[in-house]
Amino acid sequence: MTESQNPRRLPLFALLAGVVVVVVVAVLLQRDGEAPDVAEQNTLHRGIGSDPDTLDAHKTNALQSFTVLNDLGEGLMADDRHGALIPGVAESHVVSEDGLRYTFKLREDARWSNGDPVTAGDFAYAYRRLADPATAALYVDSVTAIANAKAIIAGELEPDSLGVTAIDPLTLEISLEQPTPYFLALLVHPSMHPIHESSVKAHGDAFARPGNLVTNGAYRLTGLRPGAIVELERNDYYWDNANTAIDRVHYHVLPEPMSEYNRFRSGELHITDSVPTDIFEQVREDFPDELKVATSFTIYYYGYNVIRPPFKDSPELRQALSMAIDRDVLVEKITRRGEQPAYSWVPPGIEGYESAQLSFAGLSQQERTEQARRLYQAAGYGEDNPLEVELRYNTSDTHQRIALAIQAMWREALGFEATLINEEFRVLLANMQAREVTQVFRSSWKGAYVDAHSFLTAFESDSPSNLAGWVSEEYDDLMQRAATQTDPGMRSRYLEEAERLLLIEQPLIPLYFYVSKHLVSTEVAGWADNALDRHHSRYLSLPGVAGGG
C-alpha cells in the first residue's frame, strides 16, 4: 500500500459527517411546513394501549379491537354516552310474549361507508358467519343466545339453520334459544354488528384492511399501521352523521403507560387509555380537571383451584383465607385510586338486582380475623402444621404489591407463609386453564353487558372461564331457571340466589372492583363516565376547533 492511496480514504469520514449533518438538518427543517398542530385539524388523538389484532369483528377478542370497531360500526342497538341502550340501525323492535322472538325494523337511511343501504340480510349474513365453524370466531358469547347457534358452532348444524331471517330488506326476525332479557344489550357488541358481504366475498380475509373495510358506523377506516396507529375518518353516509362533531380519529398504539402519559403532557394526545400507576398521586395533583376516574364493571379477584388439595372440599379453609384479607388496606394503601372493596362477585349498581354479600361483610376486620383463625384451625391447620400454599399472579407491579400485602395479612392472621410465584401473563393463563399446578391465582373479570348474568355465567360448570373448576349442580340449575324466566323480578331472584350460593362455597376471593382511569384534555367535550368504560368518538367534540364543536 503506497502513501498516495491513503489520503483518498479519509474523505470517507468527511463524507459521513456531511451526510449526518444534511440528514439532521433535513429532519429538523421538516418540522416547519408540516401538518399543523393537533388542535387545528379537528382530529381526535386517543391512546389505545396495545393495538387491535384485527378489525374483522369475528376474529378478535381484544378489547382494543372492540373499541375501534365501536367507532366503525353499529349494531341493531347502540349505547349512548352514559352506556344506556338506545336504538341503533333498528329504529324499533317487537318482542313476542314468550320472549323468544324479536322482530327488528331497520331504519331506511342506514348506509354503509360506500353508500350501500344496510339491510336485514347484512345482519343475517354476519350472524351466520359468526356462528360458522369455518370462520373460527373468537368471541361468540353474543350469538349463542340465538336459536341453533351452539349446535352450528359445534359443527352439528349448518350455518343456514341459525334463527335469523331477513323477512324483507328492512325487517329482521331473530329467534332465541331461551328468553334472554339482556338480548338487546348483546346486540350492541361489535361482534353483532353487520358485515358487508360483498367485500368479504371480494377480498376474503383481507376485507378488514384499510381500503377494503366497509363499515356502517360514524367512522370509516382510512389507515392502520401495526404497532403504531389506526386512523379513522368521518363516514359521510352514516345516518346520524349530522351529529358527529369530530372529522378524524387517530388511535395511537402506546402499550407503555408512561410513554402515553408523556405524549399527553406534550399535547400530542387528547385522551389516554390509562394512567401510570406509580405516579398516580402526582397525576391527580397535576391534572385535577383532566383525570377521569369511574367505577368500572370489573372485579379483581383471587381464585382457588377447588379440584385439587388443599382447597378441594374445604370451604372453611377458603373462607378463612378470604376473611383474613383486609380489603380496605388494599384499596386505601396500595391501589389508592378510589377502588371499592369487594364482598360480592357481581358489582353493585345493576338495576333490579340486589347483590348477595359474603357472610362476614358486616363484621369488623378484627372479628373477621378471629373467626378466620377458628376456621383455619378447624380445617386442621395451626402453628405446628401451617398451610403450604402457592399464590400465582402475572408479572406486574400492582399485582406484586397486592400479593405481598396479602401474604403478610395471612402471615399475621393465620401464621402461614404463602409462596409467591409471578408468571408471565400467558404462562399464568395456561396454568389457570389447565388447573394442575394452580392453588391460589390472580385474575379479573369484566362484564360485557350491564347484567348480573354477565358475571354469574363465569362460574357455570361448563364455562371456559371457570378457572376454579368449581362445579355445582344447584348453581347451574338456578342459572338455567333464570335463563328460562320471562318475569324480570323472578329472574333476578334466581340470579341473586345463585350468587348467594357462590359466596357460601367461595371458589374465589373477591378483592376489589376496578376503576377506569383516563386523562381527558379539557379541549374535549362530551366525555361521560360509564361502567363499561366505553367512550365512542362520535359523542365527543373539540369545541375550540373550527368545525369540531
Next chain:
Amino acid sequence: MLRFALGRLLAAIPTLLFVVLLAFTLVRIAPGGPFDAERGLPPEVEANIAEAYHLDEPLPKQFFRYLGGVLRGDFGPSFRYRNYSVTEIIADSFPTSLLLGGLAMLLALVIGLGAGVLAALRPNTFTDRAVMAVAMTGISIPIFVVAPLLVLLFAVSLGWLPAGWTAQGGGRLVLPVLALALPQVAYLARISRASLLDVLGSDYVRTARAQGLTTAAILRVHALKPALIPVLSYLGPAVAAVLTGSVVVEQVFGIPGLGRHFVTGALNRDYTLVMGLVILYAALIILLNLLVDILYGVLDPRVRTQ
C-alpha cells in the same frame, strides 16, 4: 475475496436452518397460546380455531409446513395481526428500524470517533478527562433512563420536539436517534481512544514524528487505519443490534420497528412473527459479520494475504 464470501454464505445455510428449528422449538414449548385470554374459549370454539390455524396438527408436520413456506419466501400469516402476513409486517417495520439505526450509527461514528481521536491526541489533559467522563456517563446510564429524560426535557418541558412517532409534525426522528446513538457514542469514543493511543505510542509513529511529519499527516497516513481495527470488531455486532431495532427506544417513542414487534410478538405468542424476525436477525448478523471480515482485509493487508 469473492470465493471467500460465497463460501461463507453457503456455510450460513445450515446455521440458518438450525436457527429456524431452534426458534420453532423454543416458541412452541413456551406455555400459553396466541388465542388465550382471561375470558376463556368454549371447547368447540377452541377446536375450530386450532383447525383454522393448523394448530391441531402434530408439531413436526407444522414445522415442515412452516419450513416449506419459508423456502418459498412465505413466512405465513401473523397470529396476532390476523389480516397481515409476517412478510408484510417485516417489510413495513424494517425500513423504520433501518432508518433509525442507520442514522444513530452514523451519528455515533462521527461523534464517537471524533471524540476518541480528540482525547487520544491530548492524553491525560482536561479535554481527555472531560471526553472520557462524558463517555463513561453515556455507558453507565441505560437507554431506558436516557430516552424518557430526553422526552421530558425536549418534548414535555421545552416543547421543541414531539414525544412520539405518531405525532403530527416533523422532528420525530431526532429524539429516538439521539437516544439510540448516545451509548454507542460512548463506547466508540472509548474504544477509538484506547486503540489510537496504542498506535500513537508505537515505534513507527515515533519514527514518522522524527521525520518531521505533522500530527495531522501522521493520523491520516499512519495511525488512523490500524487504530480502526478494534473499532471495526465492535461495529459488527453493534450495527446488527442497532439496525434490528432497539426494543427500549421503540417502546418509549411508540415506534413500529422490528424490536418492538419482536417483544410484543413473543408476549402475544405470535409464533410466525417471532420466527420470521429470528430468521431475519440471524441472517443479518451472519451478513454483517461477513462484511466486517471483508473490511478487515481492506484495513489490514496481513489478513488479505492469508
